[in-house]
Amino acid sequence: MTVVETQATAAAAVPVRKAPRKPKAAPGSRKLSPLRLLGLIVVWLFTAFNILLLYWLIAGSFKVPAEIFREPFQLPVILFQRGTPFANYIYAWNNAGFGDAFLVTVLLVAAATVTIVAVSAPAAYALSRLGVRGSGAMTNFVAIGMGVPFQTVIIPLFVSMAKIHLTDNLFGLYLVYVALSLPFTVFLLTGFFRSLPDELEEAAAIDGASPVRTFRSVMLPLARGGLITAMIINAIGLWNETLLALVFLQTNAHFTLARALFSFYNAAVYQSQYGGLIAGVAIIVLPMLVLYLVLARRIITGLTLGAGK
Template identity: 35%
Template sequence: MTTSIKNPVVKLFFYTILIIWSVSVLYPLLWTLLDSLKDNKQFFLNMPWALPEMPLFWSNFSYVWSKYNFSTYFMNSIIVTVGSTGLGLLFSATTAYVLARYKFRGSNAIFLLYISSMMVPFVLALIPLFFLMNTMGLINTKIGLILVYTSSVLAFGIFVLVGFFRSLPKELEEAAIMDGASYYGTFFRVMLPLSQPGLITIAIINVLNIWNEYIVGTILVNDPEQYTLPVEIGIMQAEMQYRTEWGPLFAALLITIVPVLVMYIFFQRRIASGITAGAVK
């Protein structure tokens, strides 16, 4: 059900706010794109806010891709993001299904424990987490990053999926069991496909968060071959005080931004509808 604003003054006010907000969001992206097409001379001439001169330096993208070994960092980010998101979905879905469909002593307490963990900043666990990962020999490994990121997204996934599983009719499980399906078959063939809106929502949000994560990647990884894109961007920015390659730096930022920006544009409706559907159900 949608409502429309009939008062022209109120409508103008809201449209003005939306336009200002859109400009404030889009301008930094446009500025990054324009500065990625400049050479160092244009930055030295105090032209960081001006339009780039011709010819445009599209070579900044190929330069940063090869010179700074961005292909390796890009692949590292893909592996870590896909692995963490996949494991996070699997563990969140199985845990949420048990908590939502099976009542046992302590089930509500476990659910509240997961939810309460969302209120604790993950940064507070970095020091003991570092010593734990070091003891397990998982420092400077993609597996270590995947396990840490997976654990960090479990609470949110469980919170969303419990609402979905609780809304599904009990008769679906009973019918599947009567047809000879096992408990595993009932979950993977019946219940999990029905929770697809929630799974897609969680996957998109997790991908956005993990792809852009910087602090954990900096602490748990100091091997350049294992860096993810945000970590390498931070190192490039720190090196700018010793070398002046601002065009390639903005090109690197754009390479990092574009994949998640495109994904968000295509799936933004699913994010909103998935969270709303789980809450309403």
């Protein structure tokens, strides 16, 4: 074999290196496709509509009825000229019974939120980390519970609660809140626990820690972001809940803020106190809006961490 043939054989034996893969474009640097452009337009239009609606709500709460109907998007003037800019809020607070309703709502939402997370966390941990037989089917069953609108079960639920004398009762409403919120919270925390690293759990098992101690001492601190996210989402949802409170509560002393506002609506409309009615809506909406704006980053972080696996 000649030298040229030897070199050709050796060159043929050497594997051909593939060209390096072209790196992906950085987010935001890709060209806008027509579909993506349409999606951005829809999102920004929806955002602008909500900002406009929020501005109308806040501005309307400082206006007299004439300003609300004649100049709906103008800045409020008359009440500020009179020196009583918060007259609508004072009227709504005093006539809607928001004082007692505010205390009831805070206590009810706090108790229900803590109970929901306290029950959901160990359930989600068992479904996602302990290898329980049938855990996949049970997780799917929980997900199906998320897809059942509570409006479809509200009549049989009311009948069942009436038979055990838990209608027009804050404890009964508390139980309903907890039961209807468990599927979403368990599903959320299941995804979050699955995203946690296995090494720490294995190290705890090597050290002789029981599953209960591992959950309490190792996994719960790691899952703190997900637990806080679940608590915030549930608190916002229960704070604004109206239909269940409307069905299950009839006594003024038991009213939540949303239920008290519903009762206040007829009186405010009858007296043409539309500014007071809008102020009542603002009293309910603004606290949760401020809470969401302050904790938005934590909520988003908790939700995205739960999508790790």
